Amino acid sequence: MTKKQVQESYNNYVMNTYKRNDVAIKSGKASRAQGVDGEGYIDFTSGIGVNALGFCDEEWANAIAEQAKLLNHTSNLYYIEPCAQLAEGLSKVTGLGKTFFCNSGAEANEGAIKVARKRSFDKYGKGRGRIITLQNSFHGRTITTLAATGQEVFHNYFFPFTEGFSFAEANNIESMKSLLGDDVCGVLIELVQGEGGVVPLNKDYVQAVKALCREHDLAFMIDEVQTGIGRTGSFFAYEQFDVKPDVVTFAKGIGGGLPLGGFIANEEYSNVLGPSDHGTTFGANPIVCAGAVVVLNRVAKQEFLTEVKHKGEYIKERLLKLPHVKSVSGLGMMIGIELGCKATAAELSQKCHENGLMILTAKAKLRMLPPLTISYAEIDEGLKILEAVLTNAQ
Known part of the structure; x- marks a missing residue:
């Protein structure tokens, strides 16, 4: 099919829930993609942070191909080796306890919310289920995770929402204190607000939130759907804030290109959920887990994470020298670019795609989430x- 034919098919048969770029991708390798009409692209998106090892990494592809020929799916009614390997590896890397596997970041955050509420119910009884999140946060697009998202722009049309969420001002501990009450069971935060404009939280603030949770016996939960799996230069971003959560959620990069998410809990929270309390048919699919084991074994190495930090610093240094760049935010290879020109981020993103660069936006910023394996030559x-x-921008 030509690009025009692919686009016509989409327009006729796929729901129009995305404002897609004028690009139709046929294949990819590492940090390069090729369009159906032969045009080439450098990828600064990694599928919104999913392709941690780039397009079609050979070791990853071989692992999922071999697993597909061995066992494709069974459900969670049986013990499966790739799931066991992945869960054990995650526990050893993080020092946390048990993992629940699902399919997406929204589902992971839903599960964390259920853990916090059930733990509180078990210990204190009914009436203690409210969770505090942050203004400008983003936790998913299900009705409950939208309710937990502190951005009204995502709320329109979909009322009524799941009750039980309050929004504190980020980096303002007094704001969070003002929302406390006898009905609160937990706090859920992103350490870098990705969809909110790639805005990192202050380290002192995060540590104060953790202390507040300890003081009031609240679940301290961190959403690392976008920041996790090496994206910020540590396996989880919380390591750079000198805190450890009760529950951490993850998705995107762990699957290497296949849908996988989950949450890991510490010892106390690992046994909150019992049989029939939670579930998902496709979670811990053998094929997906086989690929994720490859991702984990590569990304968790310290030399790999150090290189992610170095690449992030290199990119930021180069960006600050470009025309119209006012500031650069983020951690590691999760980067937001504040612009000082009349052209919008969406318009500049379109121009980048027209010239062979796949790039993202986040509110008024350009956003970069390159594959963690991208080479310096590809970065350049x-x-x-x-x-x-940017030179030609007005």
Whole structure:
């Protein structure tokens, strides 16, 4: 099919829930993609942080291909080796306890919310189920995770929402204290607000939130759907804030390109859920887990994480020298670019795609989530395209 034919098919048969770029991808390798008409692209998106090892990593692809020929699916009614390997590996890397596997970040956050509420119910009884999140947060697109999301722009049309959420001002501990009450069971935060504009929280603030949770016996939960699995230069971003959560959620990068999410709990919270309290048919699918084991074994190595930090610093240093770049935010290879020109981030993103660079936006910023394996040559090539686009911007 040509690009035009693919686009016509989408327009006729796929719901129009995304404003797609004028790009139809046929294949990819590492940090390069090729369109159906032969056009080439440098990828600064990794599928919104999913392709941690880039397009079609050979070791990852071989692992899922072999597993697909061995066992494709059974459900969670049986013990499956790839799931056991992945869960054990995650526990050893994080020092936390048990993992629940699901399919997406929203589902992971739903599960964490259920853990917090059930733990509180078990210990204190009814009436203690409210969870505090942050203004400008994003936790998913299900009705409950939208209710937990502190951005009204995502709320329109879908009322009524699941009750039991309050929104504190980020980096303002007094704001969070003002929302406390006898009905609160937990706090859920992102350490870098990705969809909110790639805005990191202050370290002192995060530690104060953790102390507040300890003082009031609240579940301290961290949403690392976008920041986790090496994206910020540590396996989980919370390591850079010198805290450890009761529950941490993850998704995106762990599957390496296949749908996988989950949450890991500490010892106290690991046994809150029992049989029939929670479930998911496709969670811990053998094929997905086989690929995730490859991702884990590569990304969890300290030399790999150090290289992610170095690449992130290199990109930020280069970006600050480009025209119209006012500031750069983020951690590691999760980067937001504040612009100082009349052209919007959406318009500049479109120009980048027209010139062979796949890039993202987050509110008024350009956003970069390159594959963690991207080479310096590919970084330079992508930044050269971005520089040309910004030079010609008004």
